[in-house]
Amino acid sequence: MKKTNIQYKKRFWAGLLLAQFLLFYAFSKSEIMISFFETLFEFQKTVHQIVFSWIPFSFGDVIYILLGIFLVYCIITSFKKKNRNSSFLKILMSINIFYFSYQIFWGMLYFQTPIIKKLPSQKEPTVEKAKVLALKYLARCKETRKLTYEDKNGIFILKDLKAVQAEILSQQTKLPGNISGKKASEINSFKPSLFKNVMNFTGILGYYNPFTAEAQYNSQLPNTLIPFTSAHESSHQLGFAREQEANFVGYLIGIHSENTDLRYSTEYFTLKSLLNFIADKDPEFVKSVLKNYSPEMKKDRAYEKAFVLKHQGLLDDFFGFTNNLFLKSNQQEGTVTYSYFIDLLMNYEKE
Incomplete structure (x- = not known):
């Protein structure tokens, strides 16, 4: 009798999971439902940030750790025949709860109106314009780099991370109205990830936790990457789910900032993204730009390259592959191409 009851529950939770897939797929096609989830996000992110922002460590990471321990326990106990059905049932229930929570808190935001449709121009990016912008941002980088701090080896260092975070929150309130009508909470919920040692080997710079509204970043990254990574993750906090749109909003947050580090x-x-876009079409141009980096920029680039080479490995390949699948499953480009960010940048930048 007990075994029959568990079998019934397993079928119920499996059926419920399938029903969720179908339901959220239907919701993704409805503008009314997407608008509802956008409104819900504004409410839940504010509540979550108030509840979790004061905690000095990433509470979202703790949730992931506990969930991981629970799932490992269920998998181990499932090898015992007498526990197999109950363990599998617990896993099914957990997947249902996790999937439902993820979709209502975050997943549906991938189906918002794309930013590109909000811009007055929607032209295809051209290599020639990319070259013009690359030279523009090369010149800007050279000038701004002179105003920053560096260590004894001449490598860029952050003067004040808290000041950068405060500036990001301030700049969120100044985003163009035609691009973002989202509410900036101005609550500092940036957290260094507890998984930083693993992240070094994955190629993941940061991530947004939709269950706690925390913006995680890898505190062991080269300092050149941390301010923009923080701006990117803060864009997710605003409600921009697509990765390249978060890059673009992060760009808008940082590009006019008076904080020189940001x-x-x-x-x-931006310069690196433009060069990546140009590289396949005109590698000689990219080489010439790299040669024209200032001495300070060359040191920053060398340090970034050394960091990447030091941490390359199977984990990097694995997470790159899985992240690629995740992006594509949410109607985004994979990790290899940044062309959508370039689309947005070029259509935003005036001729």
Whole structure:
């Protein structure tokens, strides 16, 4: 009797999961429902930030750790025949709860109106314009880099991370109205990830936790990457789910900032993105730009390259592959291409 009851529950939770897939798929096609989830997000992010922002460590990471321990326990106990059905039932229930929570808190935001449709121009990016912008941002990087601090080896260092975070929150309130009508909570909920040692080997710079509204970043990254990564993750906190749109909003947050650390990190990211876009079409141009980096920028680039080379490995390949699948499952480009960010940048930048 007990075994029959568990079998019934397993079928129920499996059926419920399938029903959720179908329901949220239907919701993704409805503008009314997407608008509802956008409104819900504004409410829940504010509540979550008030509840979790004061905690000095990433509470979201603690949740992930506990969930991981629970799932490992269920998997181990499932090897015992007498526990197999109950363990599998617990896993099914957990997947249902996790999937439902994820979709209502975050997943549906991937189906918002794309930013590109909000811009007055929607032209295809051209290599020639990319070259013009690359030279523009090269010049800007050179000038801004002179205003920043560096260590004894001449490598860029952050003067004040808290000041950068405060500036990001301030700049969120100044985003163009035609691009973002989202509410900036101005609550500092940036957290260094507890998984930083693992992240070094994955290629993941930061991530947004939709269950706690925390913006996680890898505190062991080269300092050139941390300000823009923080701006990017703060864009997720605003409600921009697509990765390249978060890059673009992060760009808008940082590019006009009076905080030189944030501005340099943003300009440098933009320059690198443009060069990546140009590289396949005109590698000689990219080489010439790299040669024209200032001595300070060359040191920053060398340090970034050394960091990446030091941490390359199977984890990097694995997470790159899985992240690629995740992006594509949410109607985004994979990790290899940044062309949508370039689309947004070029259509935003005036001729």
